Amino acid sequence: MALLQIAEPGQSAAPHQHKLAIGIDLGTTNSLVATVLSGEAKTLADQNNQVMLPSVVHYTQNGIEVGANAFKNAALDAENTLVSVKRFLGKSKADIESEYTQLPYKLSEQNGIFNIETCQGPINPIQASSEILKTLKKRAQDSFGGDDITGAVITVPAHFDDAQRQGTKDAAELAGLNVLRLLNEPTAAAVAYGLDSGQEGIIAVYDLGGGTFDISILRLSQGVFEVLATGGDASLGGDDFDALLVEYFKQKTAQNELDSPSLRLFMSKAKACKEALSEYKKVNVILEFADQSHTVEVTKELFNELAAPFVKKTLRACRRAVKDAGITNEEVLEVVMVGGSTRMPIVRDQVGLFFEKRPLTSIDPDQVVAIGAAIQANILVGNKPDSDMLLLDVLPLSLGLETMGGLVEKIIPRNTTIPVARAQEFTTFKDGQTGMVLSVLQGERELVDDCRALAKFSLKGIPPMAAGAAHILVTFKVDADGLLSVSAMEKSSGVQAEIQVKPSFGLSDDQVSQMLKDSMNFAKEDMQARMLKEQQVEALRVIEAINASLVEAKNLLTESELTTLEVEIDKLIQLRETATTPEQLKTAITELDNASSDFAARRMDDSIKKALTGQSVDQV
Amino acid sequence: MAITMTDAAAARVKSFLDNRGKGIGLRVGIKTTGCSGLAYVLEFVDELVEGDETFEHDGVTVIVDAKSLVYIDGTELDFVKEGLNEGFKFVNPNQSGECGCGESFTV
Numbered sequence: 001m002a003l004l005q006i007a008e009p010g011q012s013a014a015p016h017q018h019k020l021a022i023g024i025d026l027g028t029t030n031s032l033v034a035t036v037l038s039g040e041a042k043t044l045a046d047q048n049n050q051v052m053l054p055s056v057v058h059y060t061q062n063g064i065e066v067g068a069n070a071f072k073n074a075a076l077d078a079e080n081t082l083v084s085v086k087r088f089l090g091k092s093k094a095d096i097e098s099e100y101t102q103l104p105y106k107l108s109e110q111n112g113i114f115n116i117e118t119c120q121g122p123i124n125p126i127q128a129s130s131e132i133l134k135t136l137k138k139r140a141q142d143s144f145g146g147d148d149i150t151g152a153v154i155t156v157p158a159h160f161d162d163a164q165r166q167g168t169k170d171a172a173e174l175a176g177l178n179v180l181r182l183l184n185e186p187t188a189a190a191v192a193y194g195l196d197s198g199q200e201g202i203i204a205v206y207d208l209g210g211g212t213f214d215i216s217i218l219r220l221s222q223g224v225f226e227v228l229a230t231g232g233d234a235s236l237g238g239d240d241f242d243a244l245l246v247e248y249f250k251q252k253t254a255q256n257e258l259d260s261p262s263l264r265l266f267m268s269k270a271k272a273c274k275e276a277l278s279e280y281k282k283v284n285v286i287l288e289f290a291d292q293s294h295t296v297e298v299t300k301e302l303f304n305e306l307a308a309p310f311v312k313k314t315l316r317a318c319r320r321a322v323k324d325a326g327i328t329n330e331e332v333l334e335v336v337m338v339g340g341s342t343r344m345p346i347v348r349d350q351v352g353l354f355f356e357k358r359p360l361t362s363i364d365p366d367q368v369v370a371i372g373a374a375i376q377a378n379i380l381v382g383n384k385p386d387s388d389m390l391l392l393d394v395l396p397l398s399l400g401l402e403t404m405g406g407l408v409e410k411i412i413p414r415n416t417t418i419p420v421a422r423a424q425e426f427t428t429f430k431d432g433q434t435g436m437v438l439s440v441l442q443g444e445r446e447l448v449d450d451c452r453a454l455a456k457f458s459l460k461g462i463p464p465m466a467a468g469a470a471h472i473l474v475t476f477k478v479d480a481d482g483l484l485s486v487s488a489m490e491k492s493s494g495v496q497a498e499i500q501v502k503p504s505f506g507l508s509d510d511q512v513s514q515m516l517k518d519s520m521n522f523a524k525e526d527m528q529a530r531m532l533k534e535q536q537v538e539a540l541r542v543i544e545a546i547n548a549s550l551v552e553a554k555n556l557l558t559e560s561e562l563t564t565l566e567v568e569i570d571k572l573i574q575l576r577e578t579a580t581t582p583e584q585l586k587t588a589i590t591e592l593d594n595a596s597s598d599f600a601a602r603r604m605d606d607s608i609k610k611a612l613t614g615q616s617v618d619q620v
Numbered sequence: 621m622a623i624t625m626t627d628a629a630a631a632r633v634k635s636f637l638d639n640r641g642k643g644i645g646l647r648v649g650i651k652t653t654g655c656s657g658l659a660y661v662l663e664f665v666d667e668l669v670e671g672d673e674t675f676e677h678d679g680v681t682v683i684v685d686a687k688s689l690v691y692i693d694g695t696e697l698d699f700v701k702e703g704l705n706e707g708f709k710f711v712n713p714n715q716s717g718e719c720g721c722g723e724s725f726t727v
Contacts, residue, residue, distance in 0.1 A: 006664055
């Protein structure tokens with residue numbers, strides 16, 4: 001018999017019409033699923049009452065294992081056990097090879113898609129992620145008595161770019177989930193604490209997980225969370241704190257080299273010791289290995305001393321993020337703690353001291369992101385009619401189009417709330433131009449070379465017209481998940497071209513923040529370069545126009561006039577290449593304009609004369 | 621005429637109400653829909669409407685509209701766990717049949 005949940009007043013569903021929504025935290029180390037039951041958001045546990053599913057997928061001859069069982073095999077069958085596959089989403093083989101040098105996998109690439117060779121053949125990161133999502137989906141269905149799931153909200157790091165978001169969405173669709181929305185992890189954590197309906201202002205989200213550290217500075221205004229800055233360290237997490245204790249144990253037991261069973265013992269004891277120290281002042285660790293037995297005493301003071309450099313490292317990243325966001329520590333209203341490693345008292349204390357605020361820790365830091373996602377999912381499927389929360393995210397980087405001269409025209413500026421659609425009109429540069437290549441770019445810089453190329457497509461079949469006469473409407477659309485589609489249409493003929501941006505490689509969070517930093521550091525140079533390029537384009541336009549006139553109406557000029565004009569043109573052609581400031585070119589263009597003004601006037605007279613010859617006043 | 625609930629159900633209702641932060645009790649009722657005629661309704665209540673009858677159980681107020689009460693008088697509400705699935709279950713002496721899924725019933 002089906003079991004019932006309590007609905008909001010007037011929201012009881014008809015039988016078989018329940019709107020079941022889940023929130024999924026697809027993590028690097030662990031993944032979780034949560035839902036709202038009888039008005040209460042909670043994470044769902046598996047048969048063994050485990051809430052966290054290790055994000056590990058093991059491919060065997062007989063099938064696919066996910067989670068704890070797969071995790072056990074990580075060491076034994078490393079080649080076929082995909083660990084922390086989230087790191088690979090939206091990246092190319094070259095990206096991964098340059099970033100990780102010691103992976104136990106055989107990597108391959110086919111048609112631009114990166115694969116890991118397993119005993120079940122090539123597996124890409126999207127497929128592996130979908131196995132994790134399938135397992136969580138199954139768990140949720142079992143918890144709902146077998147009912148289908150209406151929709152899911154899946155969280156992604158705030159610094160994920162288009163490619164990585166698209167990868168996550170593809171994985172979810174492959175797992176048969178209807179993705180209601182992708183939600184930024186720090187935003188989800190803030191939602192779990194109900195901060196979205198609270199006071200408007202700045203919120204810092206400090207996320208120290210098993211292997212990664214992220215700091216995000218958000219601003220809530222009018223129900224919209226805007227990511228002001230992100231920072232962190234992709235290789236700093238709880239495991240590093242364990243490693244400190246392992247080193248200490250080795251020192252105390254006088255061991256230099258450990259065999260792998262002993263090392264595993266040391267590692268698990270270190271983890272247990274670290275966790276116990278969150279509650280106790282002193283822990284005695286008993287280490288029995290290779291017919292030795294040792295007891296090592298670890299006090300809270302000692303551990304804090306060992307851990308201090310790592311905690312300081314995270315605070316340095318916090319300081320940078322606060323600076324990037326252009327705010328001060330005092331402006332931070334709330335600090336949200338995410339990730340199991342924030343249970344360590346030293347972390348809570350130091351973060352509290354840094355922001356001069358007691359951090360929010362009442363919700364389990366391992367579960368807080370999934371819970372926020374579930375709350376959001378519950379609203380999106382329509383289980384809360386009077387909800388005033390319409391949560392929006394913003395674009396992390398500006399999106400634009402390449403224009404003549406290698407310049408970037410920004411169509412949608414960064415931090416615009418999404419979903420959004422913006423259109424802008426462009427035109428042709430040359431007479432009779434029938435095609436146009438549209439190059440879509442992401443970034444804050446002024447020149448194409450300094451931005452990231454997302455996609456390229458062409459609009460063909462523009463009717464031949466004079467330069468500047470065509471009206472080409474380019475529309476950029478970003479959906480609620482931050483995914484982009486671009487269309488271009490020539491207005492007189494209606495010819496169209498469109499592209500969905502599924503970029504083939506991604507950016508690391510360092511690269512995103514580097515791009516933002518560069519745009520500020522190079523702001524002046526970029527502006528100068530942009531103005532120079534604009535003048536170069538203008539110079540080319542003037543030269544081409546005069547040359548075209550010369551071909552038609554050379555006879556209007558005397559020999560010496562022609563020579564003078566040609567000298568001026570050559571001067572501008574040369575200066576166009578060598579000019580270092582836009583002013584130089586501007587002056588030269590004006591000079592050429594002046595030099596050719598007589599010619600232009602004569603041409604005008606000439607064509608009027610031609611048009612009027614043989615016509616009576618009446619006919620004109 | 622009465623509706624009762626088990627201790628387990630009362631404890632869960634109380635905790636859900638606390639968690640929700642508002643509401644005066646739990647509405648139990650029926651509506652005519654579903655594959656087998658009638659379906660149970662289980663909702664939080666923010667205000668009473670005319671014709672509502674209330675019952676107290678362990679500090680939890682159960683609210684039933686007069687029309688529904690005819691069909692579910694004597695029902696006991698239970699909270700059970702079946703595998704990973706947990707939720708409320710109606711034990712209704714008036715019920716003569718239910719659909720395969722148990723979400724709707726006839727009297």
